[in-house]
Amino acid sequence: MIESLNQAFCALPGVGKKTAQRFVYHLLERDRNGGFELAKALVDAMEHVKHCASCRTLSEKELCNICTNNNRTSTQLCIVETPTDIHAIEQSGAYKGKYFVLSGYLSPIDGIGAAELGLDELEQKLRTQSVEEIILATNATIEGEVTAHYISNMCKQFNIRITRIAHGIPIGGELEYADINTIAHALSGRKDYD
């Protein structure tokens, strides 16, 4: 039972045996209530958190708070790889448009093509809604660049401005780890994508 719990914690990103053991002993010796609360929160979230029907971010409701916020312009659409990236951009306070969340990045070798990323939905969205600018905010990694390039090509059929956030974000780094000033800078310095 102790060992099973250890192993279950090890499935979390960045958690090794030693860290898992500290979690287990802490809960068992000092905070069993915290253990039960964590279990309950896990089941609640795993069962009820879905994806927003419009932008595909994680959401407890059919449509997320950003998609239903009328104070945000729908003419700008920022494309990110993960919901965490939205969180990072929101903290910078530098963006007031809407988002679209890919399911990661293009990776044909893993069977992740355009359809798996959600690009069909994106295309449909651009066809039916009046989007004026697409901001490509995929990560500054090779995969992120390839994905941005693919989306840019796809969007050329529409009369839309296509931009890429500026590379204030270190090359090879991931958006989620950038500080909010860097993110704000990268957004304001965005340039047309060729």
Place this chain on the structure above:
Amino acid sequence: MIESLNQAFCALPGVGKKTAQRFVYHLLERDRNGGFELAKALVDAMEHVKHCASCRTLSEKELCNICTNNNRTSTQLCIVETPTDIHAIEQSGAYKGKYFVLSGYLSPIDGIGAAELGLDELEQKLRTQSVEEIILATNATIEGEVTAHYISNMCKQFNIRITRIAHGIPIGGELEYADINTIAHALSGRKDYD
């Protein structure tokens, strides 16, 4: 729901907001099954893991595997602050006796006195069982030293050898973080406690 799960993870030692968020997104986006398994393992462990009736370590049974192991001598009793410390000593392979787990260390300011530590049980054990040596393996911290000193005084009424593991372990450090060679060295270099 996402926020509740974030907060529940933040209750774990060393887990801040950013780490909690990574856990949450990882489970929701990539491993919901892992989330359910962690929840189940948590409930199982919080409900069923008790303390060994003899040595007070965490155990799924009335008596732990070490206490019921007849190949281990009962004449040596190693006193540690936490179950994690047993794990660390066991990995060194340098000890074949039994253990007694305190509930931490003496801390009168937090209301943790001799009774709260389990020293009444220890005294009872020494009265009724034929223990020949007490090895004080509390941490090399001020609190650990004070606790060792207190137990040493308590044991003087019995005809028992009292030893302290050698300070190969860095002063100020905690046993749980020492490497197994250091622990083995500290055990073999133990000296009589004065």
